[in-house]
Amino acid sequence: MGEFAAAAAGLFSVGHCQPLFCPGSGMCFGPENVVCKPIRKQERICRAKAVLKSKKTMQQREPLNFYFRYTFDAPLNESPAASFDQYLEDEHRVFKAIFPDTAKTQTKEEEWRIHMPAMQVLFLSVYLALYVKLRCKSMGKDYPPHVPHHISKILELDVTRWEIRGIAGYDPSDINLSVKGTIFSDRQGTQSWLRNIFDINLSFIVPPLLAWVSDNTMQSITESLVKTVMADLKSNAMLLAVADYEKFKKEKLKTAVNSKKLRGS
Structure with missing residues (x-):
């Protein structure tokens, strides 16, 4: 459960709006001009399961x-x-x-x-x-x-x-x-x-x-x-x-x- 919770928390953090700078664009994007849609709880759980499933599949790869x-x-x-x-x-x-x-x-x-x-x-x-x-x-x-x-x-x-x-x-x-x-x-x-x-x-x-x-x-x-x-x-x-x-x-x-x-x- 600890590994699952960590993966879920990591996915949730993707939804936060942090100031970003795009090289060559000459424009700084921050919370004032970026609209972030919140990720629903069920969607976070599904994504976390997908990450853990992918990791498990990699570990179980046949020689x-x-x-x-x-x-x-x-x-x-x-x-x-x-x-x-x-x-x-x-x-x-x-x-x-x-x-x-x-x-x-x-x-x-x-x-x-x-x-x-x-x-x-x-x-x-x-x-x-x-x-x-x-x-x-x-x-x-x-x-x-x-x-x-x-x-x-x-x-x-x-x-x-x-x-x-x-x-x-x-x-x-x-x-x-x-x-x-x-x-x-x-x-x-x-x-x-x-x-x-x-x-x-x-x-x-x-x-x-x-x-x-x-x-x-x-x-x-x-x-x-x-x-x-x-x-x-x-x-x-x-x-x-x-x-x-x-x-x-x-x-x-x-x-x-x-x-x-x-x-x-």
Whole structure:
């Protein structure tokens, strides 16, 4: 009842005549030249109910749910002396290859904090920080269901938590984000393929600042943002396959040659 009374009182105050100045009109309007019609009690009650109903509807707005799966494949020129499995074992190196241009900090032995580039959502600049965990798995043990057990080694990427800035008053519990990725070499005869598979589950309640935006529009904006982020990740994954792994092979070959020379001397 207290909230209802406050809303009713707020609506009633609209009917009071206060001195106003309209820029550019050169005329000051006051109580002497403005006629205000009194708002009837029943009308005030109806308006107050409408305000409270609108507020309640906003609070009960259903969350939007999304699921995305992205798969990136690229031919892989593996070397017996420096296999892709060996490359995956260097988790720090692979991580830096996947996220080359983002600010990152190692928080734990297997966890990194990534500051994603600012994302523009209508008139808001949203900043997202992800806590990413990397784990190397082998011989089919604890593999996700979509990875065949004959794959010798995988690198699993998991977003364990996140932080968001740029949306005033937004409760972190209003958004849920889960990102899981797997990277591995799929050997088929003499040809190897780099597989990158990412599953994204996203659920959020539209913030009050964007309550005027329809669900269909918010879905389109969200899908566009995720596609943009994943397009950048895809290009980085290709970099991982073509550039950094090639560099890794050369380093391994150079180390092997130097070791052979030392043994020969």
